[in-house]
Amino acid sequence: MRSYLDWPQRHIIVTGAASGIGLAQVKLLLTLGVHVYAIDQQDNASFQSLQHKYPQQLTYYPCDLRLESELQLTVQQILQTCYIDSLFNTAGILDHYAPTLATTSQDWDNVMLTNLKSQFLLTNQVLPQMLEHQFGVFVNMASIAGLVAGGGGAAYTAAKHAIIGYTKQLDYDYAAVGIQANCIAPGAIDTPMNQADFTGAGTMAKSVAEQTPAKRWAKPEEVANLSRFLASSEADYIHGAVIPIDGGWLEK
Numbered sequence: 001m002r003s004y005l006d007w008p009q010r011h012i013i014v015t016g017a018a019s020g021i022g023l024a025q026v027k028l029l030l031t032l033g034v035h036v037y038a039i040d041q042q043d044n045a046s047f048q049s050l051q052h053k054y055p056q057q058l059t060y061y062p063c064d065l066r067l068e069s070e071l072q073l074t075v076q077q078i079l080q081t082c083y084i085d086s087l088f089n090t091a092g093i094l095d096h097y098a099p100t101l102a103t104t105s106q107d108w109d110n111v112m113l114t115n116l117k118s119q120f121l122l123t124n125q126v127l128p129q130m131l132e133h134q135f136g137v138f139v140n141m142a143s144i145a146g147l148v149a150g151g152g153g154a155a156y157t158a159a160k161h162a163i164i165g166y167t168k169q170l171d172y173d174y175a176a177v178g179i180q181a182n183c184i185a186p187g188a189i190d191t192p193m194n195q196a197d198f199t200g201a202g203t204m205a206k207s208v209a210e211q212t213p214a215k216r217w218a219k220p221e222e223v224a225n226l227s228r229f230l231a232s233s234e235a236d237y238i239h240g241a242v243i244p245i246d247g248g249w250l251e252k
Helices: 020-031 045-053 068-079 105-133 154-177 192-198 203-211 220-230
Strands: 011-015 035-040 058-062 086-089 136-141 179-186 242-245
Touching: 011 020, 011 105, 020 035, 020 045, 020 220, 045 058, 058 068, 068 105, 086 105, 105 136, 105 154, 105 179, 136 154, 136 220, 154 179, 154 242, 179 220, 220 242
Parallel strands: 011 035, 011 086, 035 058, 086 136, 136 179, 179 242
Antiparallel strands: none
């Protein structure tokens, strides 16, 4: 088994950190004493309050993950200050279930750059330093849309399938030298990204809950808890896995 640092000694990057699952991950890591480097295009009041509460642990980097030069500069700044032992690739956007004929080239690129290419770029930035230390953990955010059709539109589903393949290959290539990469595949999670389903009478949200064997949506904190487990020593022998957290959706 690899040697894990105590949580207060760890330094973790979280993307999509200002809302939803990313924000829940940040909050949980901070309570563990982790030094968190939060990357997001936006900022908000709840995120700002965390910065005031954990000024020594939380550093925020505004960054548009679609812009390669901006992303690389951001990560270079982080790596100059510390060794990043874990990367939570959480940022992502939806495509509103658009089929291929309703997907423009710009739509496709926007989803792929945000959801997929950013993970590739970030990984390649932090991996060399991880290899020097012979330790690194990647927790990549996929989706049940990466396992079946119907969880998103053409671009989103393609991107999430690709994330799973990329994660498996990443782990296969580097597991023997101290690297661990796994995927989380969320189903219906109650986050700001999905708030359109709750508008009005919340008919769509109720329908999704009814179709889910567990009969409810998950909270982002539940995904954060799974992320923490995958980054811990308890999960050391889990490699290249895709772990659904979907209330039984895939059982149907």
